[in-house]
Structure formats: structure tokens, C-alpha cells
Amino acid sequence: MADKPVTAPSLRFEILGRLRVWRDDEELDLGPAKQRAVLGVLLLNANRPVSTDAIVDAVWGDDPPDNGANVVQKYVAGLRRVLEPDRSPRSPGRLITLTPAGYALHVPPEDLDAEAFQRDVRRALAVRGDDPAQAAVMLRAALAMWRDTVLAGLTGPVFDAARERYAEERAAALEACIEIELDQGRHAELVPELIRLVADFPLREQLRYLLMLALYRCGRQAEALAAYRDAREFFIDEFGVEPGDRLQQLHLRILRADPALAAPAAADAPPASAPSAPPASAPSAAQAHAAPFAQIPPAQIPPAQVPFVQIPYAQVPYAQVPYAPVPFAPYPSASLSPFVLAAGPTPYPYRRTPLWKRLILLAIPPLTFGTGTCALVAYYAGRRRSRFLWLAATGYLLLSITFWAIMGTADEEGNTPYGVPAAISFIATVFGGMVHLALLTDAPAPEVAAVPPPAVVEMIERRARREQARVLVGRHPDVARELRIGRPDLPRTFDDGGLVDLNAVPEHVLAGLPGVDPYHAKLIVTVRETQGPFASPEDLIIRGLLPATVVRALAEVLVAVPVSTPVPEP
Incomplete structure (x- = not known):
């Protein structure tokens, strides 16, 4: 058996960008575009034979030449002259060999940047548990091999599939590297890179997760919530689905100012023997930043009272309460959104054409x-x-x-x-x-x-009842609670015109409102239980729980009845 041919140690191949081949410090001229494409196919299958038909399909696609085998042979001969200039014309090639299964390009792993990248990533992940700082340095060195899109300039389904495969490997390496560097407390310098990566890989929820976490650790809670809102709008608009459970849970934890999300100690600081969660008397910077958004500052809530439990939304049982919501028809207003106006017939004023x-x-x-x-x-x-x-x-x-x-x-x-x-x-x-x-x-x-006069009268009456109920809530909140104003889920005798109390109704009532889905209903209930009651419906906008357009559209029916505070015994 003949010895296995080997590549000269001075020859290096690069496909993590434009296809290039180096001999020492000199870049080789690889010839015409089709010849470069043939070399690209062989490099994607390095050290494996590729049949002539497979090369023709990859390079020419749906428009193959009449004598494809001869054309491939001509380009392989051209590559041999470039890569092995000292080879005799009649001697067999040592670099590109012809086997019964096809042409094979023999490249040691250290001489092909794509294989070197995969090797270095595996080594970095292997030492991540023992030495995360060294793992981060190794990952950054591996990622530095990327110059551009894989095999930039070469077109065809085979090259497109290779680009997607290598882009997936690069994104996974980036996520691992950023996770390690976030654990080292480098969140501030990672935010710009994460914003760019989210734009480059919009479908990867992990990058959006890391961006929200980095923003929150920088004290930019509002921007972290905005990043979640952007992610949710993207997934709903593009695919009609909500973000993953991990992203939703991080959103809730940011709203709660969960102490476990605080930035870890610097990498060069000695390890602390105490738990990472700060005591209740010494709030973290993230909690202090979140205090203006809550009626009760997070510093006054002991961490034990705000547990974080990952419960899938679909598995949370709803209360079995008979619920017959009072229908409401909003009064005509230019500020109401179309989905609220569609809830019932609205009499628009008739105007004669000029x-x-x-x-x-x-x-x-x-x-x-x-x-x-x-x-x-x-x-x-x-x-x-x-x-x-x-x-x-x-x-x-x-x-x-x-x-x-x-x-x-x-x-x-x-x-x-x-x-x-x-x-x-x-x-x-x-x-x-x-x-x-x-x-x-x-x-x-x-x-x-077609709107009959009785419907107009009924809408005006209901609006008047809502206004009366609001006056009662503002002047006598205790009486409003006794009359169960804003509680359509409970039996009552007082007609409040269909108001909904944000501080009391269960989440399935909130989910029945136009523009409020079950996830946001659960979010509202969670926030009011952990951060305190709402002072007004505008708190939903301030705390980032609902879009401003939805809150303003529901302004006719939303109300925040003050929660009674027990008087301590003398």
C-alpha cells in the first residue's frame, strides 16, 4: 500500500472568509472563479474523496457543462500546478489525488482554518469548568480566525449550506464565550457586541437573553425590558409564537429585580464564602435602579418573599370562578384603538359631503x-x-x-x-x-x-355609571371595595359600567380584555403581587407591562382601586 500523501507544511488554506491559500507569507493565485469553486468543494470535504458528479453539481448547479468530467479534470490540473509547482507533469499528485471514489484533497487539520477553529473551540469548552478565564481567551482566539462569510463570493446550494453550518458553529462559540465573560463581570463592554450579534442572528434567543442580562447588570433595566419587547414583537410578527420560556422567565425576574441576576464579583476578587444574594438591608444596584418603577421599593422586600419559581405558563391552573364579564361599549373617542372600537357598535357623527x-x-x-x-x-x-x-x-x-x-x-x-x-x-x-x-x-x-337610538342611550348611560364609580373610588375607596367595583368575576348589585380593577381581578379576567393575552395577564398579576399594587392604569406603561396604545385604548374600563392597609394594633 502506498504511503498516504501529505501536504507541505508551508501551505495553509483559509475558508472562513474569502477562499485563500498561502505558501509561507505569499498568497497564491488560484485562477478563475470556477477553479476556485472546485477547490472550495474539495476543502469542504477535506481528506475525503468527492465524486466528479458531486463537484459538477456543486459548482455548476442546474447548468452543467456538456463534458463535466473533462472540465473538472482541467481545473484539478490547474490547481495542482498552483499548489504543487515543483511536481513533474507526469507524476501523480501528492496533494490532490484521484481515487475510485473521486478526487481527494489531503490537508492536515492544523493547515485548514475551519478545522483549526473547531478544534480550538472543543479545547476551550473542555477547560471551561476548571479555568473559565482561559476558556474565554481560547474562544476569542478561535473566533478571531473569522474574516468574513465562509467562502465569500462562491455561490450555490452547497456553499450556502456550508455557510449556514459554520455560522451556527460560530454563533454557538460566541454564546459560550459571552456567557463566560458575563460571569467575569464584563457586561458593560459586551453590550455593543451583543446588540450587533442580535441583529446578525435574530433567531437565536440565547443572544437576546444575554443582551437583556448584560443591560440589566449595567443598570439599564428599561432598555433590558425594551429588548424583550422587541424580541416578542419579532417572534410574533414573523412566526406567530411567543418567545421561549427561558426568555419569558428572565423578563419576569428583571421586573422583580431578582437579586440572583446581579453582576458577580470581578474576576480578580477573592471568592466570597457568603451567598451571592445581598442582604435585605443592602440592596443591589439593580434593585435601586428598579425602585422608581414600583410602589414598594425592592429594598423593602426581603428576597425570601419574592421567590423565583419557573412554572410553565400552560400548567398554572386558573381559579374555577364563575365569570360573566360585563360587556362594555366605549364612548366614541379619537384616542381609542380600532380593536376596542370593534367591541361594540359606535355611533359616528354623520357629516354631509361639502x-x-x-x-x-x-x-x-x-x-x-x-x-x-x-x-x-x-x-x-x-x-x-x-x-x-x-x-x-x-x-x-x-x-x-x-x-x-x-x-x-x-x-x-x-x-x-x-x-x-x-x-x-x-x-x-x-x-x-x-x-x-x-x-x-x-x-x-x-x-x-343602522345604530339604533336605544344603543346610543345605553352606551351613554354606561359611560355615566363608569364616571360615577370612578368618583366613588377616588373619594371612598373602602366603600368601592365593599361594592366590589371593578370585580366582574364576583356577584354584586352595584353597576359600575363594566370597570376592571387592576389590583384585584384574577388573571383570566385580565386576559379577557381586548389586546391583553394570557401571558401579559399573568405578568400583571405577578408584578402587583411582588412589587405592590398599581396606583393607576398608567403604571402598566411605566412598568413596561403593556404597550401604551393598549392601555390608552382600555382607559374607559381600567381602574386601580387602592388596596386597604391594615391598621396596626396599639
């Missing part, structure tokens, strides 16, 4: 010889969602087509044997359209006029 607009609309049919009539009627049909108007627009379109088709058969003097149908079509589309548009611009829209 005279100058009516005159312009009525002039369009004669100026366009009836062609514009169908377009105007179709506009009103779409705006009012009326089938009758859609049928009328279709009729005008057919009449207009009939008129112009007949006029196309006229002779030079304008005579046609179908003059009567043409005249009828013209009169119907022009004068009939003018009359129709005059009626449309003068009469109220059917869906607006």
Missing part, C-alpha cells in the same frame, strides 16, 4: 363619458361594504363597455346600426351615474345609520 366635493364628483361622469362612474361607485361600495353598490358598479362597467364597443363599429360619419343601445348606455352611465352619486353623497352610510 358642496364643492359633490360638484366635482358629479362632473366626473360627463367629463369621462360615463367611464368614471363605475370607479366612483366601486369606491363607495368598498368604503361602505355594500353588495348592492358592488352590483351597481358592475352594471355601470358593463354599460360603459357596451357603449364604447358600439362606438368602435361606427363609420367615419359616426353612424352605427346600434344607435339606440349606445344612447341608452351613454344616458345610464352619465346621467344615471350623476343621480346615483348625488344620492350617495347626500345620504348617510348604511352601517352608520
Whole structure:
């Protein structure tokens, strides 16, 4: 058996970026693009044979050459001349060999940067438990091998798949390195890098997790919560799913100012024998930063009273309480969002079309010889969602087509044997359209006029009841609690107009409000139990629990009844 060919020790191959080959300190000219692509395929399968058909498919894809085997052989010969200039033309290649299974490029692992990267990452992860600082240094050195996208400039499914595979390995190494450096207290210098990495790898929740943690440890709690909000919006908009449980749990822990999230001691500090959680009398910087967002500062809450328990949301049992929420219909307001206005019929004020607009609309049919009539009627049909108007627009379109088709058969003097149908079509589309548009611009829209007066009266009455209940909550909160204002989940005799008390209702009531999903309902209940009651619905915005648009849209029904404080015995 012949000895296994080996590569000259001075030859180095790089694919973590643009394909390059070095002999000592000199970069070699690899020839035309297709020849470089052939070398890229061989390097992706280093030390393994690749068949000629596989090389043709990878390099030429759906447009292979007629004599693919000969073309590949020509490019392999060109690569041999570049990589082994001292080889005799008739002697077999030592670097690129031909086997029954195909061409094989023999490269020691230390001479190919991709394999060297994988080897160094494995070594770093192996020493992570014993020497995390050294592991971080080794990971950074391995990541420094990356210059650009793998095999930049080469196109095709094979190269795209390789890029995705190596990008996944690079992202995993980055996550491991950043985790180690966060444990060393280097959160401040990692924030800019994490922001860039989240933009480069938007689907990796671990990078978003590390970004939120680093921001929180820098005392930037609001930005950490904003990072979670951005992540949630991205996953919902792109895939229709909530972020993973680990990301959701970190969001809750940040809202609670969990002491376990505090930054660890510096790497050069002596190890502490006491637990990492600070005592209740000495709040951490993160807790002090979170104090303005809570009614009860986290420093006054002993850590033992704020336990962090990872419970999957789907496994938390809801209270079996009969619940029949009082329906509410918001009063017309420009500040209400569309999903709240859709909760019930809302009487919009009727406004007659101004005279100058009516005159312009009525002039369009004669100026366009009836062609514009169908377009105007179709506009009103779409705006009012009326089938009758859609049928009328279709009729005008057919009449207009009939008129112009007949006029196309006229002779030079304008005579046609179908003059009567043409005249009828013209009169119907022009004068009939003018009359129709005059009626449309003068009469109220059917869906607006369909709101019966009793519904309007009921909505006004309910709004008045809500205002009365709010006055009672502000002046006599004890009486409001006895009357169970804002508790649609409990039986009561006082009609508060459909108010919902943020400080008392269970989460399944909150989840029934428009724009509030079960996750945010659970979040609201968790925060009020750990950080204290809400002073007003605006606290939901201040604490980052709901978007401002949702809170303002629900302003008609949300209320925060003050929680009674027990009077200590003398």
C-alpha cells in the first residue's frame, strides 16, 4: 500500500472568509472563479474523496457543462500546478489525488482554518469548568480566525449550506464565550457586541437573553425590558409564537429585580464564602435602579418573599370562578384603538359631503363619458361594504363597455346600426351615474345609520355609571371595595359600567380584555403581587407591562382601586 500523501507544511488554506491559500507569507493565485469553486468543494470535504458528479453539481448547479468530467479534470490540473509547482507533469499528485471514489484533497487539520477553529473551540469548552478565564481567551482566539462569510463570493446550494453550518458553529462559540465573560463581570463592554450579534442572528434567543442580562447588570433595566419587547414583537410578527420560556422567565425576574441576576464579583476578587444574594438591608444596584418603577421599593422586600419559581405558563391552573364579564361599549373617542372600537357598535357623527366635493364628483361622469362612474361607485361600495353598490358598479362597467364597443363599429360619419343601445348606455352611465352619486353623497352610510337610538342611550348611560364609580373610588375607596367595583368575576348589585380593577381581578379576567393575552395577564398579576399594587392604569406603561396604545385604548374600563392597609394594633 502506498504511503498516504501529505501536504507541505508551508501551505495553509483559509475558508472562513474569502477562499485563500498561502505558501509561507505569499498568497497564491488560484485562477478563475470556477477553479476556485472546485477547490472550495474539495476543502469542504477535506481528506475525503468527492465524486466528479458531486463537484459538477456543486459548482455548476442546474447548468452543467456538456463534458463535466473533462472540465473538472482541467481545473484539478490547474490547481495542482498552483499548489504543487515543483511536481513533474507526469507524476501523480501528492496533494490532490484521484481515487475510485473521486478526487481527494489531503490537508492536515492544523493547515485548514475551519478545522483549526473547531478544534480550538472543543479545547476551550473542555477547560471551561476548571479555568473559565482561559476558556474565554481560547474562544476569542478561535473566533478571531473569522474574516468574513465562509467562502465569500462562491455561490450555490452547497456553499450556502456550508455557510449556514459554520455560522451556527460560530454563533454557538460566541454564546459560550459571552456567557463566560458575563460571569467575569464584563457586561458593560459586551453590550455593543451583543446588540450587533442580535441583529446578525435574530433567531437565536440565547443572544437576546444575554443582551437583556448584560443591560440589566449595567443598570439599564428599561432598555433590558425594551429588548424583550422587541424580541416578542419579532417572534410574533414573523412566526406567530411567543418567545421561549427561558426568555419569558428572565423578563419576569428583571421586573422583580431578582437579586440572583446581579453582576458577580470581578474576576480578580477573592471568592466570597457568603451567598451571592445581598442582604435585605443592602440592596443591589439593580434593585435601586428598579425602585422608581414600583410602589414598594425592592429594598423593602426581603428576597425570601419574592421567590423565583419557573412554572410553565400552560400548567398554572386558573381559579374555577364563575365569570360573566360585563360587556362594555366605549364612548366614541379619537384616542381609542380600532380593536376596542370593534367591541361594540359606535355611533359616528354623520357629516354631509361639502358642496364643492359633490360638484366635482358629479362632473366626473360627463367629463369621462360615463367611464368614471363605475370607479366612483366601486369606491363607495368598498368604503361602505355594500353588495348592492358592488352590483351597481358592475352594471355601470358593463354599460360603459357596451357603449364604447358600439362606438368602435361606427363609420367615419359616426353612424352605427346600434344607435339606440349606445344612447341608452351613454344616458345610464352619465346621467344615471350623476343621480346615483348625488344620492350617495347626500345620504348617510348604511352601517352608520343602522345604530339604533336605544344603543346610543345605553352606551351613554354606561359611560355615566363608569364616571360615577370612578368618583366613588377616588373619594371612598373602602366603600368601592365593599361594592366590589371593578370585580366582574364576583356577584354584586352595584353597576359600575363594566370597570376592571387592576389590583384585584384574577388573571383570566385580565386576559379577557381586548389586546391583553394570557401571558401579559399573568405578568400583571405577578408584578402587583411582588412589587405592590398599581396606583393607576398608567403604571402598566411605566412598568413596561403593556404597550401604551393598549392601555390608552382600555382607559374607559381600567381602574386601580387602592388596596386597604391594615391598621396596626396599639
